[in-house]
Amino acid sequence: MHAPFAAALAGSAMILVAAGAANPAFAAPQALGLMASDGPVPLACSGGECRAEVTAFCLQEARAVPPEGTAYQPVGTAAMSLVLTRADGSTVALDATKHARLSSRRGFTAMSIEVPHALIAQHGAVAAAIEIGPEVTLAPTAVAGDPAPQSEDELALAAGPFRKIAAERLEQGAAADAARLTQRLINALPRQDQETAEIRNGLWDVAIGPAQTAADPKGLAMARRSYEGCQAALETGYMKNLRHCLELQHGEMMIERNHAFWREIGAGS
Helix, strand or coil, rough: CCCCHHHHHHHHHHHHHHHHHCCCCCCCCEEECCCCCCCCCCCCCCCCCCEEEEEECCCCCCCCCCCCEEEECCCCCCCCEEEEEEEECEEEEHHHCCEEEEECCCCCEEEEEEEHHHHHHHHCCCEEEEEEECCEEEEECCEEEEEECCHHHHHHHHHHHEEEEEEHHHCCCHHHHHHHHHEEEEEEHCCHHCHHHHHHHHHHHHHHHHHCCCHHHHHHHHHHHHHHHHHHHHHHHCCCCCHHHHHHHHHHHHHHHHHHHHHHCCCCH
């Protein structure tokens, strides 16, 4: 495995572990933006829940990174659709903000979206997907006793001017597509203890195949390098499973991109 790849994984791991160690009893963490999806993102169902992760980014550099599993909710109107597909191919779209539970994953870099399987069955559906529209902003759910809760002015700035700039600078181009594609790879994997060589080797075609034509060629190449680098890391024993490696790669992409965003707009503290 190449040294730069190993260094990137190590750096990303340190940052994400530090984020996960934050104390939820402290002040409200950052408001986050959700990256608009490149089409419906399939939900995987298990244990009565259907779940997927989508790429997120920080909109408030001065606030703390959210602890793992922090509950979030939309700020204002959020274009988030839950698309249910029936056996006959017909679909129904629901307002995901009314049915989904949102919680942070891997610091500010991803958001878990969960809906009860019972809701899908209620509509006679056999599959579900989430679609994220433009300029979605999320705020941490208010907690009683918070010493420094999010103010209306803070959220207005995050969901307004900063969110519009982020849509232009964080969600466009090759790096953004690479993050979306890497997240697709992560979502298509089973739990870490259920990975097999067959699943790992066929993952690219299963997860990325339909999305290749719409992706930026440079972004596609970046995602492919991450996938192949992680495969090599498994072969050498540097990493134990593909999911964890890809999560670190995705985190490294978004951390670097988000830091560049704050430098560009001069909003760092």
